[in-house]
Amino acid sequence: MYPEWLVAWIENPKAYLPKTRMPVYRFSTEESTAIAAYLWQNSEPYELPGEDGVAGTAEKGKALVESVGCMGCHSLGSRHAGGYLAPMGYDLVPKLDRIASKTSSRWIFNWLKNPKGFRPTTKMPSLRLSEEEAADITAYLATLGTPKPPDPKLREMLADEELAKRGRKLIFDYGCYSCHEIKGFEEASRIAPPLTEFGVKDPKVELYFGDSLVKGTYRVEFGSEAETWENWTFNKLKDPRIYADEVAESKMPDFGLSDENARALLVLLRSFTGKIAPEQYRRGLSGDEAAVEVGKNLVRTLNCIGCHVIDGRGGDIRKHYTDLAMAPPVLTGEGDKVQAGWLFRFVKKPITLRPWLKVRMPTFDLSDAEATAIAQYFNALSSDKIPFAFFDTEKVSDAQKAQGAKLFGEKGSADYEQSLKCDSCHPRGSELPEGDPANWGPDLALARERLKPRWIEHWLRNPQELQPGTRMPNFFYDYDYYDGKVEVTELMEEPEAKIAALRDYLMTMER
Amino acid sequence: MRKVILLLPCALALASLRPAVTQAYEEVEVTNGGTIVKEVLFTGQVPAQGTLAVTKNQESCGESKPDESLIVGPNKGVKNAVVTIENIAKGKKIDKTATPYLDNNGCRFIPHVQAVNVGAVLEIRNSDPILHNTHSFLKGSTVFNLALPLKGQKVRKPLRRPGLIDVKCDAGHTWMSAYILVAENPYFAVSDDAGKFEIKDVPPGKYKLKAWHEKLGTEIAEVEVEAGKESKVSFSSLKP
Numbered sequence: 001m002y003p004e005w006l007v008a009w010i011e012n013p014k015a016y017l018p019k020t021r022m023p024v025y026r027f028s029t030e031e032s033t034a035i036a037a038y039l040w041q042n043s044e045p046y047e048l049p050g051e052d053g054v055a056g057t058a059e060k061g062k063a064l065v066e067s068v069g070c071m072g073c074h075s076l077g078s079r080h081a082g083g084y085l086a087p088m089g090y091d092l093v094p095k096l097d098r099i100a101s102k103t104s105s106r107w108i109f110n111w112l113k114n115p116k117g118f119r120p121t122t123k124m125p126s127l128r129l130s131e132e133e134a135a136d137i138t139a140y141l142a143t144l145g146t147p148k149p150p151d152p153k154l155r156e157m158l159a160d161e162e163l164a165k166r167g168r169k170l171i172f173d174y175g176c177y178s179c180h181e182i183k184g185f186e187e188a189s190r191i192a193p194p195l196t197e198f199g200v201k202d203p204k205v206e207l208y209f210g211d212s213l214v215k216g217t218y219r220v221e222f223g224s225e226a227e228t229w230e231n232w233t234f235n236k237l238k239d240p241r242i243y244a245d246e247v248a249e250s251k252m253p254d255f256g257l258s259d260e261n262a263r264a265l266l267v268l269l270r271s272f273t274g275k276i277a278p279e280q281y282r283r284g285l286s287g288d289e290a291a292v293e294v295g296k297n298l299v300r301t302l303n304c305i306g307c308h309v310i311d312g313r314g315g316d317i318r319k320h321y322t323d324l325a326m327a328p329p330v331l332t333g334e335g336d337k338v339q340a341g342w343l344f345r346f347v348k349k350p351i352t353l354r355p356w357l358k359v360r361m362p363t364f365d366l367s368d369a370e371a372t373a374i375a376q377y378f379n380a381l382s383s384d385k386i387p388f389a390f391f392d393t394e395k396v397s398d399a400q401k402a403q404g405a406k407l408f409g410e411k412g413s414a415d416y417e418q419s420l421k422c423d424s425c426h427p428r429g430s431e432l433p434e435g436d437p438a439n440w441g442p443d444l445a446l447a448r449e450r451l452k453p454r455w456i457e458h459w460l461r462n463p464q465e466l467q468p469g470t471r472m473p474n475f476f477y478d479y480d481y482y483d484g485k486v487e488v489t490e491l492m493e494e495p496e497a498k499i500a501a502l503r504d505y506l507m508t509m510e511r
Numbered sequence: 512m513r514k515v516i517l518l519l520p521c522a523l524a525l526a527s528l529r530p531a532v533t534q535a536y537e538e539v540e541v542t543n544g545g546t547i548v549k550e551v552l553f554t555g556q557v558p559a560q561g562t563l564a565v566t567k568n569q570e571s572c573g574e575s576k577p578d579e580s581l582i583v584g585p586n587k588g589v590k591n592a593v594v595t596i597e598n599i600a601k602g603k604k605i606d607k608t609a610t611p612y613l614d615n616n617g618c619r620f621i622p623h624v625q626a627v628n629v630g631a632v633l634e635i636r637n638s639d640p641i642l643h644n645t646h647s648f649l650k651g652s653t654v655f656n657l658a659l660p661l662k663g664q665k666v667r668k669p670l671r672r673p674g675l676i677d678v679k680c681d682a683g684h685t686w687m688s689a690y691i692l693v694a695e696n697p698y699f700a701v702s703d704d705a706g707k708f709e710i711k712d713v714p715p716g717k718y719k720l721k722a723w724h725e726k727l728g729t730e731i732a733e734v735e736v737e738a739g740k741e742s743k744v745s746f747s748s749l750k751p
Contacts, residue, residue: 322651325681409660420660421642424568424682435567439683464653471681473644473658482671491657491666 001103003158004148006036009102014256016098019075019091023253026241031170033157038167040158042183046118048110056132061140067358068127070096070137072307072317072328076144082316084300088261092303093124098145109138116365121181123302125362174251192252197274207232210243217242221263233269237262288380295377302364310334311381317359324469328359333466335382337455339389340375347371353446355437356471389452396504404505407498420475422502428509441472447506456503461495536696537601544603544712545736551592551706551722552747553583563686565618571641572618576686579623581726588706591624592724592746593690596698596710597731603712605630605697612636613678613689615643615659620678620689624725626699627691629673635659635666644682647691649674656681675723690725722746 008015010032013022027035065076075081075095083092099108110117112134115124129137157163168184171177175192177185201207204227212218213226217239222230235242237257244250257265285293299305305314307328321327334343348371350361366374379387409419410431422444425433429445447456462479463472476495480487492498561578582590605628614621616638627633637643637659646656654676657666670676670693680687692699700708713736720732728751732744 324651324653417640417662420658424642425644433683435683436685439567439681439685464656469653471644471646471656473646473656473681475658475660478655478657478666478668480669480671482669 023255025253034167037164056135056139058139061136069359101145105142125364199270199272203229210245291376291380335378340387342450344375391507393508404501460499538604541603541712543738547710549743551589553587557583567683584705592702594708597719637664646681647678
């Protein structure tokens with residue numbers, strides 16, 4: 001990053017990213033420069049590999065940024081990404097509006113190509129961009145914002161070892177290492193008082209009001225009495241330095257909390273009484289509930305819900321689509337749909353399932369434990385909570401297979417015109433439909449390893465219920481919703497026998 | 512075909528599929544109403560009618576199809592504009608005998624543009640020996656998405672929500688498109704080859720008349736209808 005950017009960021013992060021979670025410490029420019037000097041002198045050298053590479057086209061890069069999936073996590077201009085922090089008013093990851101003022105094109109290109117190469121712990125996944133795509137996106141991002149002109153004096157100061165020592169003291173005093181990994185602070189402990197019993201602090205004895213009450217900014221939010229636990233806490237959260245004076249030092253940074261967020265935190269803090277009910281009186285979580293909790297946390301922090309609707313929530317990226325068939329798939333009910341083993345392999349190493357989508361499922365480089373947790377999560381949310389689905393292929397008669405194949409349709413066969421012509425859109429391994437792959441459906445040679453047989457039936461009955469907006473049409477039944485009722489009409493003879501034949505055909509298909 | 516009426520299994524998830532609450536239209540006897548007539552005109556240099564390339568099923572569809580998104584007749588009349596009276600609270604009876612259809616024929620939708628009333632039952636047909644996949648949208652959400660794999664197949668679908676429906680064929684026939692205006696009142700017309708339209712039995716009064724065309728956009732005109740008389744409205748500046 002540019003050192004001019006770094007100093008400005010430390011001084012006031014919200015000036016660059018108004019919705020960042022990084023709080024404001026109210027450092028002076030001099031203090032910010034000192035901290036920057038320490039960081040500068042204690043950064044590990046990182047050799048950017050290769051030359052500048054292919055020159056990209058900003059216009060193509062813009063189209064990629066808008067389509068390939070960046071908008072699932074990053075906000076840009078008036079396009080607001082979602083994520084679990086959005087309702088609280090925070091961005092999960094940096095808004096891209098002025099990214100070119102922070103770092104160079106060469107760094108961005110390298111980062112896009114391999115985020116984990118630079119920082120192994122980053123949550124930024126790989127979108128498996130080609131050299132050309134990464135160059136195009138870089139060219140576009142380079143148009144967003146302008147770096148400050150290099151300041152020779154500042155750059156000289158960053159090399160000043162005395163200044164870095166001051167920076168080290170500030171980092172130590174303000175506990176920057178509590179959230180950031182900083183060289184030289186690996187063993188440092190937290191600086192702030194524990195909150196375990198904060199909820200039962202006596203305002204008259206244990207909370208210091210200083211001269212805050214006469215400051216004019218002190219707000220009596222709860223009741224009429226000013227010196228209460230609630231009012232002290234609310235004002236502390238809203239203006240963390242409000243009680244600071246010659247007697248009491250105050251280092252807590254300003255998180256820019258809204259009244260609503262401050263009130264929510266206050267309720268949480270009130271519950272910190274230091275008393276926890278003994279184990280035997282706590283309900284605890286069942287195995288499925290625990291799996292849901294772990295999975296929910298993962299899909300939040302990895303921001304799967306930025307793109308996918310999961311368990312009825314999330315999928316914020318969908319608001320950017322006029323044609324929902326082009327949006328990332330809804331994953332509510334995914335545990336009923338796919339076999340757990342397949343899901344595990346897929347989240348470990350995604351493959352293209354839906355050739356018509358421009359948006360890509362990223363590669364997160366999940367650990368086996370994380371991928372297992374995700375598979376368990378979807379299974380725990382499913383209706384039968386059984387991760388696997390055995391299908392005895394030997395029990396399917398040849399006649400049934402032939403019936404399924406006949407319904408599926410194979411172009412050129414004698415009775416093709418009577419078939420349902422599934423082959424018109426769906427590939428089966430190396431047998432491909434006509435036309436642009438952008439208009440195809442998923443490869444059904446994958447169905448046997450991927451799908452649960454019961455889900456196939458459900459899907460064939462009413463695809464719109466499972467995936468609103470899908471291009472997969474209703475073949476067998478029409479569902480007409482009105483006045484809180486649904487009227488179901490058969491669209492062809494013996495729909496259930498046909499659905500069963502197709503299910504059996506797909507589940508026995510040789511690859 | 513069998514019909515089964517079920518209670519909605521999950522009312523919440525399907526709430527978006529329910530008809531929107533709309534202003535009621537009151538049917539009354541209209542005697543000696545007026546007529547609104549005339550035309551929708553193209554302004555400027557008339558572009559040559561284009562063609563759309565066929566990229567799939569050429570053996571049934573041919574190599575190209577006429578581009579129906581803008582058809583201008585000899586006297587600059589614009590075909591397939593939909594003319595409606597906006598916000599008319601009461602008037603003539605809705606024609607419940609109408610039998611609208613949408614035919615997948617030669618890999619085109621016939622008709623390309625039509626207007627019907629809420630509650631009309633659309634018959635979707637396939638006249639081709641290939642799979643057609645009629646997917647209709649109202650403001651981006653699916654209204655119905657029906658497979659028609661068989662030649663001669665017909666599916667009847669009630670249109671329960673008002674609005675402008677656009678229709679695509681999701682069987683990879685990306686050149687196919689159609690529009691269906693589902694109107695709440697019976698005062699609508701689709702302009703003919705010469706760009707002419709006629710709306711009959713309009714109770715006397717002042718109205719806002721709207722013309723819409725898929726490519727040209729919309730135009731609203733004020734019109735006064737007198738008993739037993741013709742009011743002429745010429746649209747010539749539709750804007751996107």
